[in-house]
Each structure stands twice: as C-alpha cells, then as structure tokens.
Amino acid sequence: DTGVSQDPRHKIxxxxxxxxxxxxxxxxHNRLYWYRQTLGQGPEFLTYFQxxxxxxxxxxxxxxxxxxxxxxxxxxxxxxxxxxxxxxxYLCASSSTSGSYDNEQFFGPGTRLTVL
Amino acid sequence: xxxxxxxxxxxILSEAASLELGCNYSYGGTVNLFWYVQYxxxxxxxxxxxxxxxxxxxxxxxxxxxFIKSKFSFNLRKPSVQWSxxxxxxxxxIFLSTDSWGKFQFGAGTQVVVTP
Numbered sequence: 001d002t003g004v005s006q007d008p009r010h011k012i013x014x015x016x017x018x019x020x021x022x023x024x025x026x027x028x029h030n031r032l033y034w035y036r037q038t039l040g041q042g043p044e045f046l047t048y049f050q051x052x053x054x055x056x057x058x059x060x061x062x063x064x065x066x067x068x069x070x071x072x073x074x075x076x077x078x079x080x081x082x083x084x085x086x087x088x089x090y091l092c093a094s095s096s097t098s099g100s101y102d103n104e105q106f107f108g109p110g111t112r113l114t115v116l
Numbered sequence: 117x118x119x120x121x122x123x124x125x126x127x128i129l130s131e132a133a134s135l136e137l138g139c140n141y142s143y144g145g146t147v148n149l150f151w152y153v154q155y156x157x158x159x160x161x162x163x164x165x166x167x168x169x170x171x172x173x174x175x176x177x178x179x180x181x182x183f184i185k186s187k188f189s190f191n192l193r194k195p196s197v198q199w200s201x202x203x204x205x206x207x208x209x210i211f212l213s214t215d216s217w218g219k220f221q222f223g224a225g226t227q228v229v230v231t232p
Contacts, residue, residue: 004159035220040225041224042224043222048219093160103167105220107160107161
C-alpha cells in the first residue's frame with residue numbers, strides 16, 4: 001500500500017498523559033498536513049510542513065500540541081497533558097507541488113484518540 | 117472571514133434517486149474546490165476537484181459538480197445513486213492568495229444514506 005499511513009489507528013489514554021501519533025506520507029510528497037476531526041464536523045486544519053519546515057502552526061489548538069517532521073519524511077504529532085476535549089480523530093494528509101497534483105491532498109485513515 | 121458551508125447535514129434517499137449536495141463558500145478571490153467522500157470505516161477519498169477551466173467537472177463513480185462563481189457555489193450531483201453511495205461527503209476549499217500552499221477549509225459534511 002503506497003498511500004498515507006498513520007499509527008496507531010486507535011489510542012485510548014487517561015487524562016494528563018502524553019500521546020504521540022505518527023504519519024507516513026506518500027513517499028514523493030513534500031507537503032504534509034495535520035487535521036483534527038470531531039463528531040459531526042469536517043476536518044479542521046492544525047499545521048503544515050513543506051519538507052522538514054513547519055510553515056504554518058498558528059492553528060495548533062494550544063501549546064500542548066506540537067508537530068515535527070525531522071527529515072522531511074514522516075511526521076509526529078504530540079499532545080501533552082491530554083484533556084477529554086482532545087478526544088477526536090487526527091488526520092494526516094500529504095500532497096505534492098509537482099505536476100498536476102498540486103494541492104490535491106491524500107488522506108490517511110486517521111488516529112482516533114479517546115481520552116478518559 | 118472565509119468559510120465553507122454545506123446545506124444539509126443528513127440526506128436520506130432511495131436507490132436510483134438523484135442526489136444534489138450544496139456547498140457554498142464566502143471569499144471574493146480565487147479558490148480551488150474539492151469534494152471528498154468518506155465511506156463507513158474508510159479514509160477520506162477525493163471525488164473530484166476544480167482548479168480552473170470548465171466549471172462542470174466530472175469525478176469518479178458518476179459524480180459531477182458545477183462551479184458557479186457568481187453564486188460562490190460548488191454543488192455535487194449524481195443522477196442515480198446506489199446503496200454503495202452511502203457515505204459522508206465533504207466539500208473543501210483552498211482560498212488562494214491566503215492559503216495557496218494548500219490549507220483546506222472543510223464544510224461540516226453531509227451524511228448521505230441510500231436505502232434499497
């Protein structure tokens with residue numbers, strides 16, 4: 001499967017714990033995006049990378065959220081001191097700026113976080 | 117402020133009926149427009165997209181959408197639905213000149229249920 005992959009698919013944690021999610025984009029894609037989706041809503045943009053540079057992070061929900069893409073390939077999203085309100089589906093997408101696929105984003109299956 | 121709205125949250129219809137889902141956005145500039153579909157238990161998949169040119173675009177699985185610039189709309193249509201079209205449908209917009217690097221704003225989604 002050469003699509004976007006995310007790990008884990010499901011995460012249950014207790015309030016106050018830290019969690020980290022991983023996203024592996026399509027290999028030739030240089031852009032990577034994180035979104036959050038809550039029940040009954042469309043995905044909400046969180047942050048974006050072009051290669052290893054995090055070019056937009058103003059929409060990260062609080063300073064408890066951080067993301068990295070250290071080598072311009074996979075990315076991690078970390079939530080520190082989780083709260084029940086962080087329960088949601090976290091989606092990763094990737095895209096390429098070359099050719100006709102500019103701005104078309106390919107989504108992964110998501111990581112469903114439940115904070116107890 | 118830029119926004120995306122989908123008119124219906126839930127649509128129930130019978131097989132062979134025609135489907136039209138509304139999507140409107142608020143922005144005076146240039147946009148890229150997308151419709152994504154999420155089948156039960158699956159990740160978001162691109163149905164179709166509009167960047168420029170012919171405002172009537174055809175996508176996969178018999179879907180089409182028409183961009184009407186004067187109405188700021190990008191409605192999705194399918195002449196005859198099948199049970200397998202049961203899914204959630206999301207309209208997504210890139211507001212160019214502010215988000216040209218590809219940040220999507222999604223509508224809240226429309227849950228479509230097709231009954232046999």
